[in-house]
Amino acid sequence: MTKIFRYFNRKQWLYVAASILFIVIQVWLDLKLPDYMSGITTLVQTEGSAMSDILIQGGYMLMCALGSMVASIIVGFFAARVAAGLAQTLRNCVYDKTMDFSMEEIDRFSTASLINRTTNDVTQIQNLVAMGLQAIMKAPILAVWAVVKIAGKSWQWTAATVVAVFVLVVALAVTLIFALPRFQRIQGLTDNLNRVTREQLTGIRVVRAYNAEGYQEKKFAVANDELTSTNLVANRVMAMMSPTMTLINSGLTLAVYWIGAYLIEAASLTDKLGIFSDMVVFSNYAMQVILAFMMLNMIFVLLPRAQVSARRICEVLDTENHIYDGAGVKAEKCGTVEFRHVSFRYPGAAADTLTDISFTARAGETIALIGATGSGKTTLINLIPRFYDVAEGQVLVDGADVQEYKQEELHNRIGYVSQKAVLFSGTVASNVAYGERGHGTVSDGEIKEAVAIAQSTDFVEKMEGTYDAPIAQSGTNVSGGQKQRLSIARAVARKPEILIFDDSFSALDYKTDRALRKALNESTAQTTKLIVAQRIGTIRHADQIIVLEHGRIVGKGTHEELLKTCVTYQEIASSQLSKEELNNG
Numbered sequence: 001m002t003k004i005f006r007y008f009n010r011k012q013w014l015y016v017a018a019s020i021l022f023i024v025i026q027v028w029l030d031l032k033l034p035d036y037m038s039g040i041t042t043l044v045q046t047e048g049s050a051m052s053d054i055l056i057q058g059g060y061m062l063m064c065a066l067g068s069m070v071a072s073i074i075v076g077f078f079a080a081r082v083a084a085g086l087a088q089t090l091r092n093c094v095y096d097k098t099m100d101f102s103m104e105e106i107d108r109f110s111t112a113s114l115i116n117r118t119t120n121d122v123t124q125i126q127n128l129v130a131m132g133l134q135a136i137m138k139a140p141i142l143a144v145w146a147v148v149k150i151a152g153k154s155w156q157w158t159a160a161t162v163v164a165v166f167v168l169v170v171a172l173a174v175t176l177i178f179a180l181p182r183f184q185r186i187q188g189l190t191d192n193l194n195r196v197t198r199e200q201l202t203g204i205r206v207v208r209a210y211n212a213e214g215y216q217e218k219k220f221a222v223a224n225d226e227l228t229s230t231n232l233v234a235n236r237v238m239a240m241m242s243p244t245m246t247l248i249n250s251g252l253t254l255a256v257y258w259i260g261a262y263l264i265e266a267a268s269l270t271d272k273l274g275i276f277s278d279m280v281v282f283s284n285y286a287m288q289v290i291l292a293f294m295m296l297n298m299i300f301v302l303l304p305r306a307q308v309s310a311r312r313i314c315e316v317l318d319t320e321n322h323i324y325d326g327a328g329v330k331a332e333k334c335g336t337v338e339f340r341h342v343s344f345r346y347p348g349a350a351a352d353t354l355t356d357i358s359f360t361a362r363a364g365e366t367i368a369l370i371g372a373t374g375s376g377k378t379t380l381i382n383l384i385p386r387f388y389d390v391a392e393g394q395v396l397v398d399g400a401d402v403q404e405y406k407q408e409e410l411h412n413r414i415g416y417v418s419q420k421a422v423l424f425s426g427t428v429a430s431n432v433a434y435g436e437r438g439h440g441t442v443s444d445g446e447i448k449e450a451v452a453i454a455q456s457t458d459f460v461e462k463m464e465g466t467y468d469a470p471i472a473q474s475g476t477n478v479s480g481g482q483k484q485r486l487s488i489a490r491a492v493a494r495k496p497e498i499l500i501f502d503d504s505f506s507a508l509d510y511k512t513d514r515a516l517r518k519a520l521n522e523s524t525a526q527t528t529k530l531i532v533a534q535r536i537g538t539i540r541h542a543d544q545i546i547v548l549e550h551g552r553i554v555g556k557g558t559h560e561e562l563l564k565t566c567v568t569y570q571e572i573a574s575s576q577l578s579k580e581e582l583n584n585g
């Protein structure tokens with residue numbers, strides 16, 4: 001939890017210092033009240049006291065109470081500012097860190113957990129700081145000050161207060177021992193619930209089409225029940241604290257008056273009044289001590305959760321990113337890609353996904369990757385933008401190892417179209433001109449040109465607002481093929497040296513596929529293209545086709561060469577092409 005304090009900025013520390021000042025003022029005013037009360041008790045019991053004297057004392061009490069209220073409001077205001085500011089800083093830090101994560105770290109934490117850590121966990125810290133700043137600071141100041149005030153009054157009363165505080169501390173400790181592990185589980189179970197809900201909502205069409213609502217509901221119910229029951233146990237344990245506190249509080253008042261009754265009875269007539277007055281004052285101070293611990297109790301309700309959240313946030317913030325920037329490369333942008341004896345294994349996997357991959361794509365060439373599903377095509381191209389680092393060998397872009405590049409420099413050389421087309425909420429234009437490319441922003445003309453190359457002009461110009469037509473989150477208001485074409489337009493608009501298409505033509509009809517490839521070849525003749533494809537038709541004119549099987553290259557060459565030399569390619573081709581097409585190469 002203390003690690004989180006390093007995220008306070010100077011201004012927030014100033015607010016904390018100001019809060020402490022106002023808390024001291026508040027405690028001083030609170031503890032002045034019993035003094036005036038003692039004065040009033042004495043005045044009431046003294047013969048000949050004037051009413052005006054009592055009213056004056058009462059007026060002072062009122063002023064103290066009002067002053068305390070104002071100080072408390074000011075502290076609340078500062079605490080809210082500090083808490084909200086810290087929450088904002090933490091959200092920014094976690095978000096920035098997550099953005100820097102490589103796929104390895106994202107896979108390790110899971111998307112649902114990262115979202116939860118950025119939102120729910122940060123809120124837990126915010127709540128603790130908002131409440132804690134008032135209570136954590138006030139409680140010890142109040143407790144110590146009140147103890148100083150009552151010390152020396154009567155050892156019997158002091159002993160009763162010590163016993164009450166001891167019982168209170170034991171009750172707090174027992175509660176924490178039971179509740180803390182449960183609060184730890186609650187955060188993990190919340191992640192799980194988020195994961196199940198997310199999965200269900202993103203796959204809602206499949207769920208409906210397969211009448212799997214019942215199955216999903218059961219999955220959700222299991223996650224929900226587990227979270228609810230853990231929550232219930234933890235909260236029941238915490239709920240015990242409030243009556244325990246009230247019991248101790250009432251018990252102490254009773255003890256103070258009981259002891260007081262004996263002391264008054266045993267005292268001489270002249271001392272009786274003094275002891276009675278002391279008793280009233282002492283019981284007030286003793287209440288303040290208990291109040292301080294009750295405040296701490298409030299913190300202990302929030303602290304365990306916040307502690308777990310702080311640990312989860314720090315886990316993200318302290319994670320060493322496996323992929324870090326290289327020193328930077330000044331290599332001329334020409335568009336060559338070379339794999340030199342590359343092997344790769346996913347973290348935790350038992351075997352290599354790619355083994356000894358070597359090939360070269362020269363500037364302007366089109367390299368196609370084909371192979372059965374799971375043969376490693378996506379994995380291979382993901383090594384070029386350095387989504388993962390190789391285990392062995394080297395991936396070179398423009399003659400330099402990708403690990404030597406600053407990631408931004410590397411990504412500026414690449415236009416990447418992922419297997420699953422991704423669009424962001426915004427407009428057609430904002431999606432096509434997305435991101436930074438290192439050589440100025442994408443102009444309107446370039447957007448139109450890229451949309452035309454991606455064979456999207458027709459449907460974009462039919463949309464209401466054309467290039468400014470809204471695109472919903474994840475592109476749910478355009479079709480799968482339209483989404484793919486806009487993703488291609490986005491890559492083309494970057495005008496990179498290297499274009500990577502990961503099975504990006506799969507949702508296109510044959511006519512559009514052909515037209516798009518023709519337009520791409522004409523307008524991006526100088527650009528090196530790496531195309532993952534399932535259809536032979538998409539890649540048969542590539543300069544080099546690489547055939548992958550179980551993560552190894554089993555064939556390399558042109559369509560005609562592979563038809564003669566590579567059995568795997570022949571099998572793929574014979575399943576897709578007619579006899580004449582096969583015979584004609």
Ligand SMILES: Nc1ncnc2c1ncn2[C@@H]1O[C@H](COP(=O)(O)OP(=O)(O)OP(=O)(O)O)[C@@H](O)[C@H]1O
Binds near residue numbers: 107346347377379
């Ligand atoms: N993030 C990951 N973590 C662990 N293993 C993975 C991960 N992604 C892919 N794999 C595994 O690596 C292998 C190669 O997957 P990859 O996605 O590269 O295949 P592919 O040839 O692109 O398949 P497809 O044509 O179906 O897209 C598969 O066995 C897959 O299970």
